[in-house]
Amino acid sequence: MTEHAIRVLIADDHPIVRDGLRGMFTGDARFEVVGEAADGAEAVALARALEPAVVLMDLRMPRMDGVTAIKRLAELGLATRVLVLTTYDTESEVLPAIEAGATGYLLKDAPGDELMRAVEAAARGEAVLSPAVAMRLMGRVRRPESPLSARELEVLRLIATGGTNRDVAARLFISEATVKTHILHIYTKLDVNDRAAAVAVGFQRGLLD
Amino acid sequence: MTEHAIRVLIADDHPIVRDGLRGMFTGDARFEVVGEAADGAEAVALARALEPAVVLMDLRMPRMDGVTAIKRLAELGLATRVLVLTTYDTESEVLPAIEAGATGYLLKDAPGDELMRAVEAAARGEAVLSPAVAMRLMGRVRRPESPLSARELEVLRLIATGGTNRDVAARLFISEATVKTHILHIYTKLDVNDRAAAVAVGFQRGLLD
DNA sequence: GCGCGCATCCACCGATCGGTGGATTCCGGG
């Protein structure tokens, strides 16, 4: 073990996962596993005591989950980087972790050499995203969050050109009652009470142009 | 008369005005009056033949008015500058002349020395505006042309926030019938048929923000 | 004086809107 090995802390509530990861990194001279935690609180305590270069952090753990632990580490102001290693790539899992300060996000199905490259990159402070997670985030950028559904936006555009509910219905091959329902949903989402105000807010929020 | 005197052509349908201007410039060695025209067509013909540095152009002349003559001169591609010298400073007179290519616009009540400085500036290609005309143009820039009257704009703003005709009436201390009249005028001017479309066009044209 | 634009106002009436209180089906996530 050399002086420049990357010090790694493993945080996962499953002993088998910890064993597997420890075995993987211990067999490589570039890394040194300095500790293991079974929950987020233990991970924070060990990181504070040991100051590893990288924490491999699961998200779903008892006592303190991974996102909270990431926040805690950030509050401590340590140089430690957090690489999330988890099963889930849904936006509801990814975004909170990234917002909390994770340097990277990998899925547990990543091959060993990819995982090691990721740890090295994280130690250098480089962002690391699994391809699936990267794809999700890129899609998010291409599709800015709109409060309205695609259909609601269609309806808003048509009323902005002066279409009556009947016109819009004919145009979209739906009933007038459906148009009205969409319109009322638009009003609720934009917090307005009539079509003129809906159009105004639509322009002000960049939904219409 | 030196080699570098500014060559001036005088175009005015009134002989007295032409005499007065000729007398003014002939007495000054900086200028040389090379010709006089009694209407726009004659002004164009003489300018083409003599290529003066500056034409002093009246706007209201028989046979061909000043604006048309300015356009003709511009089409000829001569280096001649046109300084409009006229009685009127209304926008309906000023704008067409400036659009046609006039380098300057002075009123006939300008003092002689101001007129001579203006001719020198025009010969150098500098824009020259009488203070009154300048003020009008500056006001125009500050108040971009809106198709709607001030009151109509007020009404449009209020319906964009979702106000009913009744709300708008209460807000502006007028009757609902008056609000309706304004709204119908807005529809006509913006070429729309309902309030939602009026708001949309209002945003698209920068009337609302 | 005339014409135009602006601001103000009226009554009537058919068309449309907004609200209400439902309903069903499908899909995705927990």
Next chain:
DNA sequence: CCCGGAATCCACCGATCGGTGGATGCGCGC
């Protein structure tokens, strides 16, 4: 399985809108 969101649909009714065809008075420019 349950829940929530999206898309679709209904009937009824009071409120509001838009159109129509007027009106007056003022100020401004020609």
